[in-house]
Amino acid sequence: VSENLYAVVMAGGAGTRFWPLSRRTNPKQLQPLVGDLPLIAATVERLGQLVPPEKVLIITGADQAEATAKVLPQLPNENIIGEPEGRDTAAAIALAASILLKRDPEAIMAVMPADHVISPAEVFRKTLATAAKVAAKTDCLLLFGIKPSFAHTGLGYIHFGEDLPGSSGAPVRRVVNFTEKPDTDTAEKFIKSGEYYWNSGIFVWQAARIIREIEQHLPKHGKSFKRIAAAIGGAEQESTIAREYPKLEKISIDYAILEKAEDVAVLEANYQWDDVGSWLALERHCPQDAHGNVADGDILMLDTHGCILRGSGRRLIATVGIKDLLVIETDDAIMVCPKNRDQDVKKLVDELKKRERLELL
Amino acid sequence: VSENLYAVVMAGGAGTRFWPLSRRTNPKQLQPLVGDLPLIAATVERLGQLVPPEKVLIITGADQAEATAKVLPQLPNENIIGEPEGRDTAAAIALAASILLKRDPEAIMAVMPADHVISPAEVFRKTLATAAKVAAKTDCLLLFGIKPSFAHTGLGYIHFGEDLPGSSGAPVRRVVNFTEKPDTDTAEKFIKSGEYYWNSGIFVWQAARIIREIEQHLPKHGKSFKRIAAAIGGAEQESTIAREYPKLEKISIDYAILEKAEDVAVLEANYQWDDVGSWLALERHCPQDAHGNVADGDILMLDTHGCILRGSGRRLIATVGIKDLLVIETDDAIMVCPKNRDQDVKKLVDELKKRERLELL
Numbered sequence: 001v002s003e004n005l006y007a008v009v010m011a012g013g014a015g016t017r018f019w020p021l022s023r024r025t026n027p028k029q030l031q032p033l034v035g036d037l038p039l040i041a042a043t044v045e046r047l048g049q050l051v052p053p054e055k056v057l058i059i060t061g062a063d064q065a066e067a068t069a070k071v072l073p074q075l076p077n078e079n080i081i082g083e084p085e086g087r088d089t090a091a092a093i094a095l096a097a098s099i100l101l102k103r104d105p106e107a108i109m110a111v112m113p114a115d116h117v118i119s120p121a122e123v124f125r126k127t128l129a130t131a132a133k134v135a136a137k138t139d140c141l142l143l144f145g146i147k148p149s150f151a152h153t154g155l156g157y158i159h160f161g162e163d164l165p166g167s168s169g170a171p172v173r174r175v176v177n178f179t180e181k182p183d184t185d186t187a188e189k190f191i192k193s194g195e196y197y198w199n200s201g202i203f204v205w206q207a208a209r210i211i212r213e214i215e216q217h218l219p220k221h222g223k224s225f226k227r228i229a230a231a232i233g234g235a236e237q238e239s240t241i242a243r244e245y246p247k248l249e250k251i252s253i254d255y256a257i258l259e260k261a262e263d264v265a266v267l268e269a270n271y272q273w274d275d276v277g278s279w280l281a282l283e284r285h286c287p288q289d290a291h292g293n294v295a296d297g298d299i300l301m302l303d304t305h306g307c308i309l310r311g312s313g314r315r316l317i318a319t320v321g322i323k324d325l326l327v328i329e330t331d332d333a334i335m336v337c338p339k340n341r342d343q344d345v346k347k348l349v350d351e352l353k354k355r356e357r358l359e360l361l
Numbered sequence: 362v363s364e365n366l367y368a369v370v371m372a373g374g375a376g377t378r379f380w381p382l383s384r385r386t387n388p389k390q391l392q393p394l395v396g397d398l399p400l401i402a403a404t405v406e407r408l409g410q411l412v413p414p415e416k417v418l419i420i421t422g423a424d425q426a427e428a429t430a431k432v433l434p435q436l437p438n439e440n441i442i443g444e445p446e447g448r449d450t451a452a453a454i455a456l457a458a459s460i461l462l463k464r465d466p467e468a469i470m471a472v473m474p475a476d477h478v479i480s481p482a483e484v485f486r487k488t489l490a491t492a493a494k495v496a497a498k499t500d501c502l503l504l505f506g507i508k509p510s511f512a513h514t515g516l517g518y519i520h521f522g523e524d525l526p527g528s529s530g531a532p533v534r535r536v537v538n539f540t541e542k543p544d545t546d547t548a549e550k551f552i553k554s555g556e557y558y559w560n561s562g563i564f565v566w567q568a569a570r571i572i573r574e575i576e577q578h579l580p581k582h583g584k585s586f587k588r589i590a591a592a593i594g595g596a597e598q599e600s601t602i603a604r605e606y607p608k609l610e611k612i613s614i615d616y617a618i619l620e621k622a623e624d625v626a627v628l629e630a631n632y633q634w635d636d637v638g639s640w641l642a643l644e645r646h647c648p649q650d651a652h653g654n655v656a657d658g659d660i661l662m663l664d665t666h667g668c669i670l671r672g673s674g675r676r677l678i679a680t681v682g683i684k685d686l687l688v689i690e691t692d693d694a695i696m697v698c699p700k701n702r703d704q705d706v707k708k709l710v711d712e713l714k715k716r717e718r719l720e721l722l
Binding site: 020300302303311315316317318319320321322325327329331332333334335336337338341344345347348351352355357360 | 663672682694696702
């Protein structure tokens with residue numbers, strides 16, 4: 001156990017691919033999409049005693065902070081930080097690093113998404129403990145790499161090189177470069193080469209190091225960032241964040257820092273990992289019936305095959321003769337779409353925004 | 362206008378193919394499935410002054426009588442007859458004929474389903490007036506035949522023969538025989554021959570004649586039928602019907618009488634006719650958008666083609682990438698099924714019965 005290890009859980013996503021269940025004020029990470037716990041609660045629980053609740057920060061939308069606190073009663077209220085608006089991961093990480101540095105100048109921070117499914121938790125914690133040690137010793141920027149199992153075109157790929165000196169047997173390698181969402185041919189080449197990992201969006205580094213990188217590579221953060229950092233822990237923290245945070249540059253940590261910095265390394269993660277990216281995730285994590293259906297709610301199926309049906313339980317969903325469809329029901333909406341159009345659920349949300357159907361977002 | 366002409370509207374059906382909208386106590390004929398009026402109200406309105414409301418009898422389930430009266434405020438209450446239980450058309454017609462005979466010994470009755478779409482109403486009324494005249498003059502049992510437009514395998518076919526003597530130019534022909542729901546090959550042969558009509562379930566005859574036929578061909582109706590006939594119009598009418606009606610033989614008028622009686626004739630109907638047999642009827646009667654969708658309710662469609670979507674309007678139905686599907690939403694149920702499985706909607710209702718989900722029936 002590292003005394004200086006903290007976790008920063010990134011919970012800014014809207015989860016529009018899980019509409020109509022996922023909403024602005026009740027996004028997918030707050031819901032038990034898979035298993036009994038809300039995804040974010042499972043993420044905190046997974047840390048166990050390696051990073052106990054009082055050392056876990058949540059960065060989320062200000063309008064989601066209250067609901068987030070409700071599903072994480074074990075967390076001190078001040079550990080749930082509401083962003084006045086989403087400014088992408090570089091800003092969120094800058095804010096979190098400033099807060100942690102104030103608490104602990106030696107802070108090592110593990111940054112992770114709120115909504116991924118990882119198991120077994122013990123392997124995850126072991127990987128995290130190793131990463132914390134490496135970060136403390138080498139001051140590297142560390143990423144967790146997942147061995148790719150197929151030519152996924154929706155993820156980022158990490159090209160890795162030589163072993164990090166002094167990584168003492170743990171598979172820690174220097175990062176050569178990054179490729180975001182390659183086409184199928186490229187992804188297949190990557191997999192064949194054996195020199196690539198999926199980027200799972202989990203990072204481990206010293207808070208002081210990432211602050212230095214931000215100051216160097218994000219000069220546009222400039223005065224706003226300095227004012228926020230200075231206000232942390234004081235009476236003006238909240239008002240300063242409210243005023244200055246929206247002025248931070250909106251850019252991902254990957255583009256802003258990781259693609260440019262020296263000493264970026266990747267640690268091979270040997271746990272099962274799923275980014276729960278769309279409704280199809282339910283097939284990977286929920287039991288299927290003899291006809292390949294995943295059904296949850298008050299459901300009546302006749303001659304129905306390969307479908308994902310999810311209802312509120314307050315209304316019957318009845319199907320006959322359908323195949324490979326998503327049917328999702330909530331109190332105010334029903335969504336029907338073929339499974340292979342799972343990415344287009346987002347388009348429905350975009351269209352609802354256009355039509356100003358705010359009550360459905 | 363025939364002074365002795367009465368209409369008997371048969372409204373005993375459950376409309377299970379229109380589940381989840383059609384329910385035991387609110388069946389399809391009471392709903393504005395097509396157009397602005399409930400189907401049964403359109404049926405009564407179609408009769409116009411040829412058969413004014415006070416001369417229209419409705420035969421319906423006792424548990425539907427109250428709701429039926431609500432959508433037909435123009436009808437005297439005593440014209441809505443509730444069957445204690447469904448005993449098929451021979452029993453319903455026997456009851457109606459007994460009631461009409463008591464009112465008018467010369468009564469001519471036009472029997473018609475509550476839920477068919479017919480237009481133009483004027484052509485229908487003209488056909489009906491002709492039929493009433495022919496029935497008065499010849500004492501025939503008259504059916505309305507529809508010229509078949511394709512090899513429908515779900516309807517009854519009437520094989521017609523020579524012109525009825527004295528039918529004075531109106532195309533009234535003797536019936537040779539009936540074929541119920543032929544297979545496709547047979548239906549195609551029927552259509553090629555030019556000697557067949559669809560049986561549209563509309564009959565015109567003298568009440569006295571059908572009573573004689575019932576007494577002859579349905580001896581099993583026996584004492585129960587005589588007791589009902591005797592009680593009509595008296596203080597004991599309701600209690601006698603409640604006690605004796607369930608004892609009547611459960612058989613259709615077609616099997617019980619029409620296939621056996623002499624002097625059965627068919628009149629060619631030249632109006633547009635649709636039996637509104639399943640959700641597909643909406644495509645024939647409701648406007649379609651540029652992608653062949655029929656949509657009613659609060660609906661958001663992206664890349665959606667050839668679908669029939671009907672919602673309560675109280676919740677959004679959102680679809681993306683679907684084709685040729687039925688999606689029907691009510692306050693307590695959602696039904697999804699391919700259009701070409703429209704007949705299987707009934708199977709869902711059967712299954713709900715089996716599972717004793719009475720609240721959904």
